[in-house]
Amino acid sequence: MTDLALHPRALPRFPFWLLWAALAAICITLWLEPGIAAWAVKYPRAMIVPIAQWIGAAMKWLIAHFQGFTRGIAAAIDIPLQVAFAVLAKGFTIGGVTIPRLAWVGVAGAAAIAGHAFGGMRLAVLSGFCFLYIALFGQWDSAMLTLALVIICVPFGVALGLLFGILAYRSKKLDDWFIRPSLDLAQTIPAFAYLVPILLLFGSGPVPALIATAIFASPPMVRATKLALEQVPEDIQSFADMTGCTRRQKLWRVMLPTARPMLMVGVNQVIMMTLNMVIIASMIGAGGLGYDVLMALRALKIGAGLEAGLAIVVLAVALARISAAAAARRVRHAPPAGAKFAGRHPHFTIAVAWLALTTLLSLGVPGLGTLPKDMTLTTGPFWANIVEWINIHAFDTIDAARTWLLLSILNPLKNFLGGIPWPVFVAAGALLGYQLAGWRLALLAGLMLLFPAVTGLWDKTMLTVYLCTISAFFSCLIGIPLGAWAANSSRVDRIMTVIVDTLQTLPSFVYLIPVVMLFRIGDVSAMIAIVFFAVAFAIRYTTAGIRQVPPDLIEAARAMGCTPRQIQWRVQLPLALPAVMLGINQTVLMALSMLVITALVGTKDLGQAVYAALTKADGGGGLVAGLSIAFLAIVADRLIVAGARRLRRRMGLPET
Amino acid sequence: MGRIMANDDRVKLACRGVWKVFGRGAEEYMANDPTPTPDGLRAAGLMAGVRDVSLDIGEGEIFIVMGLSGSGKSTLLRCLSRLIEPTAGQVFLDGIDLLRAGEADLIEIRRHKMGMVFQHFALLPHLSVLDNVAFPLTIQGVPRPEREARAREVIELVGLGGRETAFPNQLSGGQQQRVGIARSLAVKPELWFLDEPFSALDPLIRGEMQAELLRLQSVLKKTMIFVTHDFDEAIRLADRIAIMKDGEVIQLGTPEQLVLEPADDYVAAFTRNVQRAKVVTARSVMGPIRNTSVHQIVRASDKIADIAPAVIEAGSPVPVIDEHEMVIGSLAPQVVIDTLIGKDARA
Numbered sequence A: 001m002t003d004l005a006l007h008p009r010a011l012p013r014f015p016f017w018l019l020w021a022a023l024a025a026i027c028i029t030l031w032l033e034p035g036i037a038a039w040a041v042k043y044p045r046a047m048i049v050p051i052a053q054w055i056g057a058a059m060k061w062l063i064a065h066f067q068g069f070t071r072g073i074a075a076a077i078d079i080p081l082q083v084a085f086a087v088l089a090k091g092f093t094i095g096g097v098t099i100p101r102l103a104w105v106g107v108a109g110a111a112a113i114a115g116h117a118f119g120g121m122r123l124a125v126l127s128g129f130c131f132l133y134i135a136l137f138g139q140w141d142s143a144m145l146t147l148a149l150v151i152i153c154v155p156f157g158v159a160l161g162l163l164f165g166i167l168a169y170r171s172k173k174l175d176d177w178f179i180r181p182s183l184d185l186a187q188t189i190p191a192f193a194y195l196v197p198i199l200l201l202f203g204s205g206p207v208p209a210l211i212a213t214a215i216f217a218s219p220p221m222v223r224a225t226k227l228a229l230e231q232v233p234e235d236i237q238s239f240a241d242m243t244g245c246t247r248r249q250k251l252w253r254v255m256l257p258t259a260r261p262m263l264m265v266g267v268n269q270v271i272m273m274t275l276n277m278v279i280i281a282s283m284i285g286a287g288g289l290g291y292d293v294l295m296a297l298r299a300l301k302i303g304a305g306l307e308a309g310l311a312i313v314v315l316a317v318a319l320a321r322i323s324a325a326a327a328a329r330r331v332r333h334a335p336p337a338g339a340k341f342a343g344r345h346p347h348f349t350i351a352v353a354w355l356a357l358t359t360l361l362s363l364g365v366p367g368l369g370t371l372p373k374d375m376t377l378t379t380g381p382f383w384a385n386i387v388e389w390i391n392i393h394a395f396d397t398i399d400a401a402r403t404w405l406l407l408s409i410l411n412p413l414k415n416f417l418g419g420i421p422w423p424v425f426v427a428a429g430a431l432l433g434y435q436l437a438g439w440r441l442a443l444l445a446g447l448m449l450l451f452p453a454v455t456g457l458w459d460k461t462m463l464t465v466y467l468c469t470i471s472a473f474f475s476c477l478i479g480i481p482l483g484a485w486a487a488n489s490s491r492v493d494r495i496m497t498v499i500v501d502t503l504q505t506l507p508s509f510v511y512l513i514p515v516v517m518l519f520r521i522g523d524v525s526a527m528i529a530i531v532f533f534a535v536a537f538a539i540r541y542t543t544a545g546i547r548q549v550p551p552d553l554i555e556a557a558r559a560m561g562c563t564p565r566q567i568q569w570r571v572q573l574p575l576a577l578p579a580v581m582l583g584i585n586q587t588v589l590m591a592l593s594m595l596v597i598t599a600l601v602g603t604k605d606l607g608q609a610v611y612a613a614l615t616k617a618d619g620g621g622g623l624v625a626g627l628s629i630a631f632l633a634i635v636a637d638r639l640i641v642a643g644a645r646r647l648r649r650r651m652g653l654p655e656t
Numbered sequence B: 001m002g003r004i005m006a007n008d009d010r011v012k013l014a015c016r017g018v019w020k021v022f023g024r025g026a027e028e029y030m031a032n033d034p035t036p037t038p039d040g041l042r043a044a045g046l047m048a049g050v051r052d053v054s055l056d057i058g059e060g061e062i063f064i065v066m067g068l069s070g071s072g073k074s075t076l077l078r079c080l081s082r083l084i085e086p087t088a089g090q091v092f093l094d095g096i097d098l099l100r101a102g103e104a105d106l107i108e109i110r111r112h113k114m115g116m117v118f119q120h121f122a123l124l125p126h127l128s129v130l131d132n133v134a135f136p137l138t139i140q141g142v143p144r145p146e147r148e149a150r151a152r153e154v155i156e157l158v159g160l161g162g163r164e165t166a167f168p169n170q171l172s173g174g175q176q177q178r179v180g181i182a183r184s185l186a187v188k189p190e191l192w193f194l195d196e197p198f199s200a201l202d203p204l205i206r207g208e209m210q211a212e213l214l215r216l217q218s219v220l221k222k223t224m225i226f227v228t229h230d231f232d233e234a235i236r237l238a239d240r241i242a243i244m245k246d247g248e249v250i251q252l253g254t255p256e257q258l259v260l261e262p263a264d265d266y267v268a269a270f271t272r273n274v275q276r277a278k279v280v281t282a283r284s285v286m287g288p289i290r291n292t293s294v295h296q297i298v299r300a301s302d303k304i305a306d307i308a309p310a311v312i313e314a315g316s317p318v319p320v321i322d323e324h325e326m327v328i329g330s331l332a333p334q335v336v337i338d339t340l341i342g343k344d345a346r347a
């Protein structure tokens, strides 16, 4: 009744529960009598559409015709990359003369100076210490390889993002039909999936890693650029026109500089995503910290793995803080009139001078260039001992917990999802889409869910859904109460912000290290790693959602005599629900993006299919599995967002 | 009654039958029905921001556009400067049809003939005061020493000398708007658009800036089109005022005409709280010529508020002379007092 009153044009509601009941009935029937329609229980092999082969063939054609061209590009990109490697990590050798790489003392000092330039003394100390740590713990060489990759990748990602962001801003058509769908795909297809074609086109080595990284890291820059340009105040745009700017002048001299703060937020994100991706990509040939961790994990060298992992953390923290501070910097001091370059850019000048000086000195004092082996510390044995101690004293407990989780939660869910006939699952997705947002979403969900079935990946897809569902569930179970707690106490919130910030800074790969050490390889480890990675989003969105509940509503509730508990459960959480749902959405997407990485610890889902295709250089198979993951992500995203929008409308909250 | 008619002087900017209709398919609708009614437009899902406006703005005139929020002032200004394309009508600058100008011509015209000051200043946050003011010249490719010299000149003119190296976020609102004014003057525009330039400022600073503007105008003699919704500001600055309502200009005249003969209740509502004595001239309230023995004389164009003390002091009617020094009437102290306390002296 109320629904009719709210939506006067709504027809009498169709009894959707009947359809759901029918789907359940089909499910149960097929479960009891699988013989009735064997094709629905298991997708028949003969009906598999060989999309993977088609893609493979198309790729062969591409390679045959364009490899010369793409390899040429690769060679061109390789030049700055090799220079960066040489400057930071390897040194130059030209005609027998060796020019040393930048001294570690110099780089650490320059990092501190950069910290000071953007964030003052505290940031200077923090970033200085981060680099000191890397040097002291003997991770310098690998860390500098990683840093060199980041330094070369970021400008590519930023330039790519700027270019497409500007195009999207200029042409709505281009944005709607090409750029936005590409962004959706680029962010949901696991990077491993497009790594194979890139490897084939661009050859092996660090260049394909760099290209994959740029594709992976530029979407936030595209979005930030478009948003930033749209947010330039109308007055300023009119000013540009009234001054007689040409289109180019308007864009480059007025719009982009005015949008700088927002653009810098995009740059910050590009840096973090680049680091994340570089760590992963380094496993396929670029070298660096990620490679070290992987090697250590494979050889079960726990201490070494943890140390390299911590070096990643430390590098990530330094880069995140410096770039975030650079993005947030607003106040500027007018330089003294008539100042020379050095006067206008004192930090930069000092940093360069310091780098040059220390590197020169390192010719005489090699310790400045490379910290001598006997001066580096290692905590490897220490960590190994701790893990060993845990394993000795707590092994039974941990193993019991693991087994319990597996037997009483994970496996039942796995079997349940695996038992749903594929047509029922596809139909359920479409039906849900129809109920939430109409036939367009129904069609999208139906077709996208059909894709893994017709490509013969259904079983792996269900494993993916299972792992992703259970991880998202635990993330929310932990994250939502924590978020609610933080929303109601500013002290908790401060601590939580630090934790969440750190969790979001760390490259996803890092989470695997401790988990694998304690829980061995398998679904439970994968799940825990995903939960660690994804829980930050559940916390953050819940806090934000509760915070945005209008305070006068809470006061009204208090005036009516609600207890704090009642206020929280009856007022805050229901009103925060749409925002919380968006948090769940992010959690699910993050879980999906983490799957390929957990494939490294032996899962059997789509992530594994992507990873396996990568090792076999099977471009078609990798892309199809990657697309399946992307489609799952897109369907989940659209369904949850549509659900949240419906909720918002029903509660009369403003649309976002 | 003396009118300052635009056609006394050379017309700088004119417009004929300008319409701006918002919404999809506005052009087609206007093509079918060149004089649509508001109801007709609404039925078609359209909205008129500016309705059939024709104006002649004289050279050197301060022309004020007034109206409530949403009455279409900014839209009219943007049509006149062609920041947006009018749906119908013509706009002439120095007799040249602005709407026919190509992109390159328009850029040239804007670079050399027009300047605009914005309500929210629209300063570029990444440039210093000096670079902001020099920006229009930079865009034109004027060499650095030349443009900086010119920028310093106008910065000095608006009284900001010494703050050249500051950045916009280090300045107060009033200072920022001075930068905005200096910047719009840097190219020596002939036509000066100001869209509520002082609305974001507090009343004290606003008064100061109005005085500053009048001082600048006495030196520069630009043609000024000034949007405001503050009638006190309007009467202080205006040669003529156009009052807008729902996109239409419903009355056009001198401040005095608007106060004494408001066209309807809407205009009357604007003028109700005005101190009449600041607007009304001796000419409007004077009586017939009388023989008096007073030495005091007043001019017909004097505002009552300015001459009140002298006339009241005199104690009996004072002769009023016109611009040819001819006596054309007399002003009694009682009339002055009535005007001061707001009674309609002509009744």
Ligand SMILES: Nc1ncnc2c1ncn2[C@@H]1O[C@H](COP(=O)(O)OP(=O)(O)OP(=O)(O)O)[C@@H](O)[C@H]1O
Residues within 6 Å of the ligand: B022, B023, B047, B048, B049, B067, B068, B069, B070, B071, B072, B073, B074, B075, B076, B229
């Ligand atoms: N781009 C647009 N699209 C649709 N309607 C518009 C657009 N710009 C302005 N309008 C409408 O035209 C009308 C006039 O707007 P305008 O900005 O000219 O008013 P204004 O008199 O300047 O008001 P204010 O004092 O608030 O600045 C308003 O009703 C506004 O909603």
Ligand SMILES: [Mg+2]
Residues within 6 Å of the ligand: B073, B074, B075
């Ligand atoms: Mg306006």
